[in-house]
Amino acid sequence: NIVLTQSPATLSVTPGESVSLSCRASQSISTSIHWYQQKSNESPRLLIKYASQSISGIPSRFSGSGSGTDFTLSINRVESEDFSIYYCQQSYSSLYTFGSGTKLEIK
């Protein structure tokens, strides 16, 4: 199975700061990584597909980068509604796997 390791587990920031969240794969997965946001008691919401492709309706402050084993989700100037948990997910193998998540919290 492809293991996705997200870091940090928790990130404490002040609104207006810009942040980068990391997702590392246990083997090369090209750009087959997707990012989701999950707020408390809600379903995950797709933010970015295939490492860097934007999704309609998602604010432009969210962007993704990376290929191979190292991927980054960037949030430019965090807003109050962004405090939630972020997950990466790979579709390189038939057995999709998710990272354990990064919780973005208010400092």
Place this chain on the structure above:
Amino acid sequence: QVQLQQSGAELAKPGSSVKISCKASGYTFTSYDISWIKQTTGQGLEYIGYINTGSGGTYYNEKFKGKATLTVDKSSSTAFMQLSSLTPEDTAVYYCARDQLGWFAYWGQGTLVTVSS
């Protein structure tokens, strides 16, 4: 608009089975596979498998073979997941999601399954 409406919360006894439904609307049901995902506090998000809504063909994560059974009713645009021989470790929120070749833009609202005697 695309919607996936899941059935309500279930309280089940150990050893029993439950069947969760996921009714799709707003698109051609047989154009996309439906995947199922388990979420627990301890294990995070786990991929269970998917069903091809046109052919009924399935793929299962080895971990869930014998535990989950995926079926579909094309006439009602509904996908189902049956969980059998329930144990407390099956207590979780289960999501269906429209599988768009590996990524999930549309999710159901989740179904909480609680296994307790």
